[in-house]
Structures are given as structure tokens and as C-alpha cells.
Amino acid sequence: MKNKDKDENNNIDPKNLMAVERATTALIGTAISLIVLGFVVEKFELFLDLISMQLKGKQDLSVPQLQNTDFYNYLGIAIVSAGIILALYTYRYYTLWIKHLQEGKIDTDKNIYFLLSIFVALIGVVMLVGMVIV
Template sequence: MPKEIVKDHPAKASNRRVHLANERTFLAWIRTSIAIMAFGFVVERFTLFLKQMSYVLGQSNVDIPLPPSHGYSAMLGIFLVALGSLISILAYVKYKNVDAQIDSDSYQPSSFLNILLSISVLAVGMFLIVYLLQSV
């Protein structure tokens, strides 16, 4: 009987390592989503910062600071915050799916979240390029 416990022990330890690796991957996705949301907040508030700096430096011909702009930077910032939120939700769903697949020993890799993030970053990058080219 003790031999059976010894035989099962390496499999359980290996399974634990796989679960911990899955959790580390989930936490990496959560850090990525937080970074995207933080970047979205910075983008949304950058126009307000520029207007306040122009007022402080006396380069504005208006006597009072201007309200925040609701142009491209606001839309892009809100989009990035929403994207970060969506990625965190999808990361949790993927984490739970992989967790169940590990338990049932039927893991099937999926790259949906990777593709979504890559396409989103590409779209944001292209938008920023067009936005910066228009402002030159």
C-alpha cells in the first residue's frame, strides 16, 4: 500500500506544477491587462496635461484652463481601458478552462487570447501612427 502512494505522489506533484504554471500565466495576463488600462488612462489624460502646461507656460490665449478634450485621445483612452478589462475577463475564462483541462488530462492549446492581444496592439499602433502623422 505505501508503494501505491509513492507511485501517485510524482503524478500529483507534476500536476501541481502544471497548475502553478497555469496560475503564473493567468497572472501575466492580468498584469498585461492592467498595463493596457493604465496606458489608456494616460492617453486619455494627456491632452488635459498639455492644455494645462500651455496655460501655465503662458502660451495659451485663454485666461482659464480649458476643459479636457473629448477627441481622439479620449476615445483611444476609453478603448484601451475597455480592452484591458476585456482581456482580464478572457484571461480568467482561459485560466478556468485550462485548469479543468489539466484536471481531466485533456489539455488543448488555444491561441485566441494571444491573437486578440496582437491584433488589438497592432490596431492601436496603427491608430497612433495615423494620429501622429495628422498632427505633424
């Protein structure tokens, strides 16, 4: 049994295996970037609080952005959650590709790249609306 598994792994072309590993690493990097971006967006409230204290110390000004801090909290939590989901999905992506390579099949999962592109574009639109309107 052990030799059979070893033989199946030896049938995988190293170029294909390295390509899958590069794609997996890129997805993990994207997941990390989403998590960091979500953290920064969520902690934007702290930045606004500090700016507000500085402005109030010099003059009697109110900062209108402080009324909408819940928006940044929820947006940050959603982005971090998406990063976590992508990180978990990446393991499934990797194992599925290893299975395909062992079987000698070439199949592609275009859905993850489509969904990731749509999500990143949606984050951009929501942040743009947040900067302009909120």
C-alpha cells in the same frame, strides 16, 4: 463527493498548474498595463491643456493638438475597455485550463494571444497616426 474533488485536484501535475498560473498572471499584468495605458492616453488632453496655458501666458500662440482632444479620449476609453475585457477573459482562461488539466487534456487557446497581439499592434498604429496626422 468532497474526496472525489480532492482526488481530481491531486491528479494535476504541479508543474502544469504553476505554468497555467504564470500564464494567467501574465495576462492579468497585460490587462493592467492596457488599463494604465488607456488612462494615460485619455488624460493626455489635460497635459495639452497645461502646455497650452503655459504657451499662451508667454506668447499669443495656439496649440493645434487641442482641436483633436476627442481622438485621445475615445482612444483611451477603447484601450481601458480592452484591458477590462482581457481581465474578465483571464478568469475564463484559467478555469478552462484547470478543467483541461483535471481531465488530463492538453489544449491551447491561441486565439487570445492572436487577438491580443493584433489589438496591441492596432493601438500602436492608431497612436502613430495620431502623432503624425492628428
